Amino acid sequence: MSYAPAPQVPGQGLPEPVATRLRRPRWRDPRLVTGIVIVALSVALGSWVVATASRTVPVFVADGALTPGTPLTADALRTVDVRLGAGAGRYLPADEALPADLVALRVVDDGELVPLTALGADADVRSVAVPVASGLSDRIRTGAVVDLWFVPEAPVTPEPGAARPEPSTLARDVVVEQVDAEDGAIVVDGTVTLHVLVPADSLPTVLSALSDTGTVTVVPVAGGLR
Structure with a gap:
C-alpha cells in the first residue's frame, strides 16, 4: 500500500524572523548628551549675535x-x-x-x-588771519585743506631784461579754521579774511609774506577736507 507524500507548505520548517525593537535612548547615552549640548550652544550663540547686532x-x-x-x-x-x-x-x-x-x-x-x-593734548598750529581777494572757490570753507602761495608785486617800471618775480609756496596743507562772513555772504571791502591754521615752523614765513608787498593766494588741495 503506497502513500502519497504530504504536500509541503512554503516556509514550513524555517525559523520565523524575530522582530527587533528600538530601544529608547538613555540619558547616559553620550551621543544624546552631545547633541543636546550642540543645540544649546547654537541657540545661545544665535541669541548673542542678535543681541549684539541690535545693541546701540x-x-x-x-x-x-x-x-x-x-x-x-x-x-x-x-x-x-x-x-x-x-x-x-x-x-x-x-x-x-x-x-x-x-x-x-x-x-x-x-x-x-x-x-x-x-x-x-596739543596741536602745534597757530591761527593766522589771511586777507585774500574775493571770488574764492566754493571748496574753500571751514575744514578745507589749502596751500598758501605768495605772489610778489611786479615793479611798476621793471628794469630791461629783469626776470618777473616768481610765486613761492608759503605753507602746504594748512586747514581753514574760519571764513569771515555776514548773513551767509563773504564780505570785508571786496576781500575775504580766512583764518588758517599754520604749523609753527611755517609761521615766520607766512607772517613775513603778509607784511611784504605782494598777494597771498589760497589754493585748494585736491581731496577737499581733512
Missing part, C-alpha cells in the same frame, strides 16, 4: 566742524546712539566723563563720529 551705544559727534587746535568741550559735541558692535572702542563714548585738556588734531566734519585718533 551713545557716542559723541561733532556739532559743527572741529579743526586742529579746537578745545574739546561739551558745546562742540552732541550725542547720538549708534550700532557699532566691536568698533565702538574707536570713538569717543558719550556715557563717560569728557576727557579734559584735549584738542582736535585734525578736522572732524560736522556730524562725524569723533574718533579717538583725532584727539590729543
Whole structure:
C-alpha cells in the first residue's frame, strides 16, 4: 500500500524572523548628551549675535566742524546712539566723563563720529588771519585743506631784461579754521579774511609774506577736507 507524500507548505520548517525593537535612548547615552549640548550652544550663540547686532551705544559727534587746535568741550559735541558692535572702542563714548585738556588734531566734519585718533593734548598750529581777494572757490570753507602761495608785486617800471618775480609756496596743507562772513555772504571791502591754521615752523614765513608787498593766494588741495 503506497502513500502519497504530504504536500509541503512554503516556509514550513524555517525559523520565523524575530522582530527587533528600538530601544529608547538613555540619558547616559553620550551621543544624546552631545547633541543636546550642540543645540544649546547654537541657540545661545544665535541669541548673542542678535543681541549684539541690535545693541546701540551713545557716542559723541561733532556739532559743527572741529579743526586742529579746537578745545574739546561739551558745546562742540552732541550725542547720538549708534550700532557699532566691536568698533565702538574707536570713538569717543558719550556715557563717560569728557576727557579734559584735549584738542582736535585734525578736522572732524560736522556730524562725524569723533574718533579717538583725532584727539590729543596739543596741536602745534597757530591761527593766522589771511586777507585774500574775493571770488574764492566754493571748496574753500571751514575744514578745507589749502596751500598758501605768495605772489610778489611786479615793479611798476621793471628794469630791461629783469626776470618777473616768481610765486613761492608759503605753507602746504594748512586747514581753514574760519571764513569771515555776514548773513551767509563773504564780505570785508571786496576781500575775504580766512583764518588758517599754520604749523609753527611755517609761521615766520607766512607772517613775513603778509607784511611784504605782494598777494597771498589760497589754493585748494585736491581731496577737499581733512
